[in-house]
Amino acid sequence: MLIWDGFRTHETLKVLEFCFEHNIILCRLPSHTSHKLQPCDVGVFGPLKTAYRDEVERLNRGGVDKVGKEHFTYLYQPARDKAMTKKNIKAAWAATGLFPFNPKRVLRDIPKPPLTELTVPDRPVGSCPQDEAPLTPVTPVTPVTTEGLSSLHNLIKQDDRASERLQRRVQKLASAAQISFAKQHLLQDHNRLLAKVNNEAKVRRSTESLVLGKAKVMSFEDLEEARVKRATKDKATADKSKGKRGRKRKNAAPEVGVELETEVVGEAAEPWKAPVALMY
Numbered sequence: 001m002l003i004w005d006g007f008r009t010h011e012t013l014k015v016l017e018f019c020f021e022h023n024i025i026l027c028r029l030p031s032h033t034s035h036k037l038q039p040c041d042v043g044v045f046g047p048l049k050t051a052y053r054d055e056v057e058r059l060n061r062g063g064v065d066k067v068g069k070e071h072f073t074y075l076y077q078p079a080r081d082k083a084m085t086k087k088n089i090k091a092a093w094a095a096t097g098l099f100p101f102n103p104k105r106v107l108r109d110i111p112k113p114p115l116t117e118l119t120v121p122d123r124p125v126g127s128c129p130q131d132e133a134p135l136t137p138v139t140p141v142t143p144v145t146t147e148g149l150s151s152l153h154n155l156i157k158q159d160d161r162a163s164e165r166l167q168r169r170v171q172k173l174a175s176a177a178q179i180s181f182a183k184q185h186l187l188q189d190h191n192r193l194l195a196k197v198n199n200e201a202k203v204r205r206s207t208e209s210l211v212l213g214k215a216k217v218m219s220f221e222d223l224e225e226a227r228v229k230r231a232t233k234d235k236a237t238a239d240k241s242k243g244k245r246g247r248k249r250k251n252a253a254p255e256v257g258v259e260l261e262t263e264v265v266g267e268a269a270e271p272w273k274a275p276v277a278l279m280y
Helices: 013-021 039-061 069-083 086-095 146-158 164-201 220-245 253-266 271-279
Strands: 002-004 026-028
Touching: 013 026, 013 220, 039 069, 039 086, 146 164
Parallel strands: 002 026
Antiparallel strands: none
């Protein structure tokens, strides 16, 4: 059995004929599901990328800043030996629910759609939400900037019920939060710079998402359909090329030929001019 994705260009007549001649069963996955149903994507390529990245970092620590073609085989072989193991491959087939066959293994990881039903709280008849007392006291908004943190700290200081020990702990907490906010702003600035450099170096082209196909096992009828399509295409190409060959060139040769033919017929005493008439 050969499992492939639903990309149309992979489903060629040459591939179909080869598989039917060699008793290979073709199974096409639904579109946009290879990250859930293809064993290599689920359980093999991830560890392979991690192992290859470790090998590249080891090479960089050795003093090589740029990985060239001459380094690829040297780095890929140990990474492949670490990732392409019997344990990882069997775990990948089990995680996709293919072997042992268990569709629930995949369906349970897919998030369920949210419920659209509305729930109405139980209230006594004649009561209004304004008449109800709040269950919890109103608390200040969680600060996300250093200014908000400072204002919240000042409110705690002004509270007479707060003890001196609590004030010291709040002060330490405020200092730690200010350091965290500073680091966050630095990381955000660094991310903006990297995003700007990335956008300048690589122009992304947006393409329309297309549904490429549905899951199915290729049958003999699919092979016959592909053969009919190829025959139709070949016939259209042949008719097009034949039409180009049948076009006549526009030149003055016929007029000259007519004069030569008339001259030969009228002068039978000069037979050596007959080949000139045959050229027309």
